[in-house]
Amino acid sequence: MPSRPLRITAYTLCSAVGEGRAATLAALRERRSGLTQNDFGSSPIPTWIGRVAGLEQQALPTELADWDCRNNRLAWRGLVADGFIEAAREARNRYGAGRVAVVVGTSTSSIGASEEAYARLDADGRYPVDLRRPIIHTPHSLGDFVQHALGLTGVSVTVATACSSSAKVFAQAERLIRTGIADAAIVGGVDTLCGSVLFGFNSLELVSPEPCRPFDVQRRGINLGEAAGFALLEKQAPSGAWLLGYGESNDAHHMSTPHPEGLGARLALSDALQRAELQPSDIDYINLHGTASQKNDEVEAKLVADLFPATTCASSTKGWTGHTLGAAGIVEAAISLLALEHQLLPGTLNLNIPDLACGPQIRRDNLQREASHALSFSFGFGGSNCVLVFGRDR
Amino acid sequence: MTLQVAIEGVAFWASRLPGWDLARAVIRGEQAPPEAASARPAPTLLAPTERRRAPDTVAVALEVAGRACEAAGRKPSDLPSVFASTHGDLAISDYMCSTLAATPALISPIKFHNSVHNAAAGYWSIGTGSLAPYTAISAYEYTFGAGLIEAATQAACEERPVLYVAFDIEAKGALASMAPSRGLLGAALVLAPASAAQKQRSLILTTESVAESRPTAPRSAAAPLVADNALAPCLPFFEILAMSQPRTLCLALSKQMALNVQVN
Numbered sequence: 212m213p214s215r216p217l218r219i220t221a222y223t224l225c226s227a228v229g230e231g232r233a234a235t236l237a238a239l240r241e242r243r244s245g246l247t248q249n250d251f252g253s254s255p256i257p258t259w260i261g262r263v264a265g266l267e268q269q270a271l272p273t274e275l276a277d278w279d280c281r282n283n284r285l286a287w288r289g290l291v292a293d294g295f296i297e298a299a300r301e302a303r304n305r306y307g308a309g310r311v312a313v314v315v316g317t318s319t320s321s322i323g324a325s326e327e328a329y330a331r332l333d334a335d336g337r338y339p340v341d342l343r344r345p346i347i348h349t350p351h352s353l354g355d356f357v358q359h360a361l362g363l364t365g366v367s368v369t370v371a372t373a374c375s376s377s378a379k380v381f382a383q384a385e386r387l388i389r390t391g392i393a394d395a396a397i398v399g400g401v402d403t404l405c406g407s408v409l410f411g412f413n414s415l416e417l418v419s420p421e422p423c424r425p426f427d428v429q430r431r432g433i434n435l436g437e438a439a440g441f442a443l444l445e446k447q448a449p450s451g452a453w454l455l456g457y458g459e460s461n462d463a464h465h466m467s468t469p470h471p472e473g474l475g476a477r478l479a480l481s482d483a484l485q486r487a488e489l490q491p492s493d494i495d496y497i498n499l500h501g502t503a504s505q506k507n508d509e510v511e512a513k514l515v516a517d518l519f520p521a522t523t524c525a526s527s528t529k530g531w532t533g534h535t536l537g538a539a540g541i542v543e544a545a546i547s548l549l550a551l552e553h554q555l556l557p558g559t560l561n562l563n564i565p566d567l568a569c570g571p572q573i574r575r576d577n578l579q580r581e582a583s584h585a586l587s588f589s590f591g592f593g594g595s596n597c598v599l600v601f602g603r604d605r
Numbered sequence: 606m607t608l609q610v611a612i613e614g615v616a617f618w619a620s621r622l623p624g625w626d627l628a629r630a631v632i633r634g635e636q637a638p639p640e641a642a643s644a645r646p647a648p649t650l651l652a653p654t655e656r657r658r659a660p661d662t663v664a665v666a667l668e669v670a671g672r673a674c675e676a677a678g679r680k681p682s683d684l685p686s687v688f689a690s691t692h693g694d695l696a697i698s699d700y701m702c703s704t705l706a707a708t709p710a711l712i713s714p715i716k717f718h719n720s721v722h723n724a725a726a727g728y729w730s731i732g733t734g735s736l737a738p739y740t741a742i743s744a745y746e747y748t749f750g751a752g753l754i755e756a757a758t759q760a761a762c763e764e765r766p767v768l769y770v771a772f773d774i775e776a777k778g779a780l781a782s783m784a785p786s787r788g789l790l791g792a793a794l795v796l797a798p799a800s801a802a803q804k805q806r807s808l809i810l811t812t813e814s815v816a817e818s819r820p821t822a823p824r825s826a827a828a829p830l831v832a833d834n835a836l837a838p839c840l841p842f843f844e845i846l847a848m849s850q851p852r853t854l855c856l857a858l859s860k861q862m863a864l865n866v867q868v869n
Contacts, residue, residue, distance in 0.1 A: 308861075309861060325780060328779065332779055344783075345784065349784050350743040351691075358859070365814075369742060371742065372721075372722070372726070383755060386759065392812055411717035414712045459685075459740075462736070595738075595740075
């Protein structure tokens with residue numbers, strides 16, 4: 212049962228650079244970064260972060276109060292941006308509430324709420340009363356929230372494979388549609404800043420004390436960010452960009468370091484191109500994983516230099532958003548779709564002197580250019596890799 | 606919609622039912638359950654230094670994953686895999702939250718990278734050298750059914766056998782009041798595309814929109830032994846697998862979506 216291209220009939224994103232497609236596109240054009248000095252929590256480590264403003268004051272509709280927490284507040288911001296929620300509700304009315312699947316990715320979901328509860332345990336070691344809501348203390352908090360917010364009743368799954376999570380959702384949703392379990396799917400991802408990731412990545416000595424510099428020879432590590440993004444996938448529609456293919460693999464190498472030759476990443480790429488029936492020379496733009504960690508960028512730069520012609524433009528947009536972990540897949544899928552829609556291929560922020568491993572494909576500057584096909588790379592902890600292939604609406 | 610897949614291998618491990626042969630005999634009423642809980646299985650796939658410090662999630666997931674491949678006669682590195690867990694590593698979540706509340710700068714880097722939901726899947730792929738894709742999912746009380754659907758769609762779409770592993774462990778600390786789960790429970794299946802000539806047992810999966818999903822209740826002597834683990838909703842499926850005659854059961858995929866499973 213071969214995979215078939217799907218239409219992307221609505222999409223949106225919300226990150227430190229702004230809410231919705233127009234704000235994101237403007238930030239890309241103006242090369243305006245959303246990164247700021249870390250001010251998250253009471254004892255912030257010295258790094259930069261991509262923080263979404265105003266989540267502390269963000270209210271949820273009364274009927275969704277049980278799901279209230281930073282991660283679901285950001286999910287709500289994403290759902291209401293660009294009229295996505297209206298498009299999702301139209302799909303629900305068209306196909307039926309049980310026929311629209313929810314497949315969303317995250318790495319830490321709403322663990323921030325559990326962290327807060329532990330910081331405010333009562334004298335008997337019990338949760339504070341306001342946080343005694345089981346659904347926000349489990350990984351599926353996100354998928355359950357999105358399903359309820361959209362009034363859907365079908366399959367609802369949360370994918371948590373670290374930084375590849377919200378790329379792999381496209382593959383899982385495509386299978387649900389191909390086998391007829393769903394007619395359409397809401398895919399996406401949300402991750403928010405929390406102590407676990409800030410102190411956790413700091414303990415691995417992977418965070419940069421300065422704004423991250425993907426592919427720069429002097430890069431010093433990652434900046435963490437938070438973001439939400441969603442896309443609506445349908446089998447048939449009169450218009451919309453295309454999900455042409457996807458490839459999944461893993462490294463079988465190490466829990467927190469990529470394979471030195473990018474073995475898994477290469478497999479995911481060849482699987483993705485094969486499904487899309489495309490060659491490397493057909494690819495106009497690649498949104499790289501480009502975290503600005505020493506290892507990732509070195510391995511990824513080599514892979515791109517080995518496999519793509521100089522005409523393919525490749526960049527990392529982490530200098531705008533930070534590394535949004537489980538949301539990185541959908542954020543960068545949305546940026547790839549913006550690139551195709553507006554023929555604007557974003558460059559790489561904070562890239563001064565490229566790493567020796569970089570070929571001519573990796574770009575510093577933005578480029579306005581005809582583009583039909585884009586790839587988005589997502590590589591995660593535990594060696595999980597996913598490559599997505601998008602085609603321009605035509 | 607209907608999906609048909611063959612079952613090539615089955616594995617099961619619970620603290621009070623360590624192994625599929627024993628669990629099946631208890632379900633069939635042929636054997637009394639052991640009096641005491643077993644020590645957790647040793648993750649022999651890992652290097653000796655890593656075995657002892659492997660989290661419980663990794664120990665129980667790797668045990669059932671390995672046994673299911675053995676039962677299927679499949680080489681683990683050939684199989685894509687689906688790992689499903691309701692709550693992931695509850696013990697590490699408790700460690701992360703309590704350390705962050707007290708001494709955040711002292712977070713252990715190993716505990717942090719083991720805290721990801723795909724840690725068990727990652728260790729499995731490293732231990733077996735498998736480059737085939739894995740995924741790691743959660744769907745709260747519907748986790749087992751959601752993972753079964755994902756594994757079956759992979760087998761049907763990609764036309765290759767798929768390993769499905771589901772597990773949940775014991776909750777620790779204050780988090781146990783919100784995400785209650787006791788003991789270890791792991792279950793695994795090797796599913797393959799259905800073929801006309803197959804000798805194995807097979808599953809026919811059908812989803813159905815309903816006013817209110819009513820999953821089949823557990824009924825065997827095994828039920829009380831796993832009832833307080835978060836993955837307990839998987840038990841009725843294994844109760845039916847333990848019987849030799851074809852039967853059907855219902856798992857829930859949401860409050861209003863049933864997954865009807867015909868076990869042949």
